[in-house]
Every structure is written in structure tokens, then in C-alpha cells.
Amino acid sequence: MEELTDRQKILLTLITHEHINSAQPVGSKMLVERYNVGLSSATVRNEMAELTELGYLRQPHTSAGRVPTEKGYRFFVGRLVNEREIPLSTRRTITHQFYQMRNDVEQWVKLAGSILADQSKAASLITAPHPTLARLKHVEFIATRGRQVLMVLVLMGGEIRQSIQTLSEYVGQDRLSQIANQIIDNYQGFDLDKINHHKGVDNNLENDLIDWVITELQRADSLVSGELFLDGITNVMAEPEFNDSEEARKTLKVLGERSMLQDVIARSIQNGDEGSVQVLIGGDGAWEELKHCSIVLSKYGAPGVAFGTVGVLGPVRMPYGQTISAVRFMSGILSDLVSETLYDDQYKSS
């Protein structure tokens, strides 16, 4: 499969690099002038022709320079090692900011999104950490009006879920509170299977409420990820590839309806390990609407406890080196924070 000579590899890398910076098709002459390849433009041309043959490059039109194809980009990204690290001072400043706002998960996520969007000059996508397995920490039933009751359910890890239901008969607040306390006493730290297993059928009402809790735990488990936060959308729109308003609108639509992004992220969560960075180039064939976009994603969190995703969406022509290290760095920070916060919960319940 890989029949590229070393020289071809170098040239392909150079061309891709140059194109990422200039946003223009790269010509042979240009290349030998700018970089000191020890070759003439004619030789480069020959190699280019072959790389085009092999599907790594393409020409927007005859007699224009070359542009990497998706395959070309993939090769480029695969070879990336010299990730341009974020300077230590910057890293320190950023880390510091996070530790300023101890323990407000939503704040963390928003901050991470804002920093990442800024660093990468693209759009950031981050999902809040979400427990691997929803486990009861606290529950409260609050009578609202008539037979209607609001349930506030706190999961291990701090995620709060609320839900409204109408009971079949009126129940006073006192009784509701009493049952809530009972449920907490009996089932704190339990996941839904465990609750199901230990459940003794005491009382009709109590049973209904426990079932309600179980349903909500189920719903939490069925969600693959926490809430999705976007930032820096305008950064992406500033890129020259989105000068065409039609393209811009399409991409904007993708960013607007979260559902497709959720899909992408879901797949990433299934495949990836914490810390590893995945790169999705041009929608990878699967997502037509993301043809002109690339996504750099990483899973973060505490193994076995909770995780989320952190990523960047930009044009296919994206400074992958920079972006990857930015994402990796952010993933690390968030993993640390989440681990520190959540391990206690984990141990407490075991």
C-alpha cells in the first residue's frame, strides 16, 4: 500500500504544510524557492505528478498548483510528531485559571471551550463529563401544584437531573420528603441494577417513586454524553473556505443543530481511549455535511467513572499540529480536574 519514497513523503508533508499556511494551491516553483529543497522545480513537478496519481494530491484545475486530498491530509496527520507544544508559561496560566474556580463543572467546561476556541482559532466542542454508570446520590420530591411533583435527582459526580410527573393521587410534601429520605438511605450510591435487585415492594406510592428514579437513571445512562457546549463559531466562519456564503450556511447549520455533532462525538467516545486524540478529516466519508470540515477530538475523564469529549472543529485545511496539542493539553487538564473531583464519590460508594 505505502509505496511512497522518502522524498515523496517529505514533499507531501511540505506541500501540505505550505497549503495549510497559505490557503492557496502550492506550485512546484514556489515550493523550491520557499523551502530549500535540494531539487529543481522540474523534479518536484514529476514527484507531484506521481503523488497526484496516487491520490494524495489534486489540482483544483489544470495548470494550478496542488492541494492535498483527504488522503493526503491523513498521511500528513499520521506523520505529525513535531507537535508544536504550547509554551510552558501559557500552560501554567491556563491551568491556574481552572484551579481558580474550584469544582464548578459547568464553569470548567465553558472556560475550556473559550480557551480552546481562542488557542486554535476555530470552533471548540466540549461535552460536560457524564458518568459511565448513573448512580444515585440524592433525590428530592417537591410538590408543585395539585398532584404534580418535581423530582430533583443528583447523581454521583454532581450531575443534576430534573423531571416532572403527575401522581395518581395527591401526596403531601411531608410524605414525599420522608420517602425521599428513605430512598436515599436505602439506595445511595446504587446504580439502577442494584436498586432493582434490592427493591422490596413495600408500598404502592413508594414503589412508584422508586420506579421513577430508576427510569430517570435509565435515561441518564442512555445518554452517551453530557451537555454539548460550542464556542468560537465565528472563528471558523472567518476562514477563507467559508467566504462562499452557501458553504458557510451549510456548516453553520451543522453547528446549529447539535444532533449531528452528537453523533460524531458518540462514535468518538465508543472508539477512543482517554488521552488519545482522534482526527476526523472531511467528515471521513460518513458525514456529507462535514465535507469541508475536520474535527480533532479527545475523550477526557476518569476511567470507569465519568468522561466527556473535548474537541475542535475547523476547515479541513487546519493547523493540525497545533490543534492536536491544544486538544490534548485541554483533555489532560479536564481529566485531572474530573478525576480529583469524582474519585471521592467513587470510593465512597464501594
Add this chain to the structure above:
Amino acid sequence: MEELTDRQKILLTLITHEHINSAQPVGSKMLVERYNVGLSSATVRNEMAELTELGYLRQPHTSAGRVPTEKGYRFFVGRLVNEREIPLSTRRTITHQFYQMRNDVEQWVKLAGSILADQSKAASLITAPHPTLARLKHVEFIATRGRQVLMVLVLMGGEIRQSIQTLSEYVGQDRLSQIANQIIDNYQGFDLDKINHHKGVDNNLENDLIDWVITELQRADSLVSGELFLDGITNVMAEPEFNDSEEARKTLKVLGERSMLQDVIARSIQNGDEGSVQVLIGGDGAWEELKHCSIVLSKYGAPGVAFGTVGVLGPVRMPYGQTISAVRFMSGILSDLVSETLYDDQYKSS
């Protein structure tokens, strides 16, 4: 001030109307052909010249048709009476959808946003209903790790607020729950002044927690509006005035950072009454970034209890009649829903 003749008023209205539909400068000849004005194009030209003099119209360049100025639009909107009503059948369908999802406020708001964006073919902005005066309904303190405690505060009306704090000493969950119950017993339905007034200094810890509740109530009161939801951003970007990608980006930026919209909405809340629809044309001089946008806003809610805002953002060249009635309609629905849901709370506490 108003020295417009009847004929000028009619012409100005016609020109504005035509421009809104065609998105093109309107010429004199065009106008007399399309609408049966009983006048010649020359006469119309004279009138146009005068309207331009008076600041209601302008020419994009010499020898082009006329386009309404902001002043022109304002006049047009002020005279609007023949609001194109939404057909009864549609109204029924929409109303029905809302009553399907009884009592989930967030769902309502999202649904309203989606419908409004769709109806108006522009972006919708809706804030969740927010109590006029935050009053305690329920509170819960949950020990998380070490001395750290999570407070879940439920306000009258159902808004849930959470906050994290580190206490000065470790306190067990039992004690926390006990104090929470005590606070609920003593202060349910009270606003922060009332709590302050009745507060007896029993105990150091208890006192701290009550103060925490008060702080959070204060924070809730200081917020002028509930969470802001946007929908249909792509609708706006599809309009021809945003074909220029620079303009598009500016507007997108405004929609992206919520802060400016919050400002606009805050002002609208202060000025407006429930049900009345306000129209903000071209940023009304105050907001440079909204130069090319208009916002149609209405306050909704239950008087004295809670309110939010519902609105539409689109280009200055916007079908105001349609939009205004769509917004008014939605405002009405939401007001009804909120009133039905919240009045009970109101009465219960008095």
C-alpha cells in the same frame, strides 16, 4: 415634525412594502406599474425626492431606486395595522403542541423558539420565564467531598439554582438535611427581605447556610432574565443582506456572544408591558453591531409573578407585519402557560 401629506404616507408605505418583498431598491416607474397608484412616475419621483429630503428614504447611489432609511422603517412599522394574522388552524395546531408537554418550562421555551424561527424565517430569541422576586420554595444541602457542599435551591415557579461552597468545618449529611428542612419550614415562600427580617440568630452553622440561601436569592434577583435560547440562526444568514461574509460574521458574533442580546432584552423588559410588542430597528443607534438587524420583542409572563421575553431577530428589511403578529401570538401562548402554572405558587405563599 410630521409634515407628511397623506399621499406621501401612502407612497412611503408602498415603497417600504415593495422593498421588503423584493430586497431591491424601488424605482418610480416600477412602483406605478406594479401598484395602481393613480399617478405618473414623474409625480412619484417628485414625492420621492421630498421623502429623501426629509430623511425617510435614501438612494444607494445616484440613479438607483430608493430604499427606506431607519426612519422610514420606523414610520412604516408605526403605521402597521393590517397585521397579517396567522390562520386559525395553524394557531390551533401550535397551541395544541404546547399543551401536549404539560409543565416542562424548558420544553415550552425550546418549542416556542423553534416554531417562531420557522414561522418568521428568522432567528428567534426567547428567555425562560424568570420570577419578578425570587422566593424560596425548597432547598437541599448535599455533602460532596470533604467540607464541600452543594446547594440545590428551588424557587417558587420551579427555577432550580445550584451553587457550591466549602464550609469552614466538616458537617455530616444528616445535619445538613435537618437544617435544610428547618429552613424550608421557617421560610418557604419568603423572599430575601422577608427572610432577613425573620431571621433569628440561632446557631452559627445554620446562620451561615441561611446567608448562603439569601446570597443565592439575591443573585437570582439580580438576573434580569432567565436563560436565553436561540434558534434559526441559519435563517437569518440566508437573507441576501448577509451574502457579504464580513457582514454575516459580525452579526453571527453578536448572536454568538449572548451578552449584547442580554442587554437589548434587559432594556426591553424594563420598558415594555406584557403583550405589547417592541420593534428595535437597526440597533436604534445604541448598538453599532446590530446596524443591519431589527429585533421584534415582546414581554410575556404573569404580571407580578414572573416574566420572560420572546422575540425575533432578522435583517432590517423584515416582514414586520407578519413577524409582529407571530411574536404577539407566541407571547400570548407563553403568558397563558406561565400564568396557569405559576399562579398556584403565588397564592400558596400569600
Add this chain to the structure above:
DNA sequence: GTTAGCACTCTAAAAGCGAGAGTGCTAATT
């Protein structure tokens, strides 16, 4: 295997050009 040279291609930007829509003014008409 490499490179200089060259003819050729294609685009993007500039320049040129006519059609058409619209204006403002003047003089005639009502």
C-alpha cells in the same frame, strides 16, 4: 535520475462596453 527549456493551459484580475433602470429638470398640460 535530474534539470533546463519551452510551448501550452488556465485563472484571476483589469479593462471595456452596452443595456437598462432610474434620476432630475424643464416645459407643456390640466
Add this chain to the structure above:
DNA sequence: AATTAGCACTCTCGCTTTTAGAGTGCTAAC
């Protein structure tokens, strides 16, 4: 005095034409 027909003038828009330049592929020489 208001209206309108007529007309010269202006400007944009869309079209083709031109030109400059960058880039290519090929061939022949190194």
C-alpha cells in the same frame, strides 16, 4: 398650482475581451 410628458444624463450590472502570471507536462540535454 399641481401634474405629467419628455429628455438628457448617470450610474450599475452583467457581459465579453484582454492581459499577466503562475503552473503544468513534455522533451532533450546533462
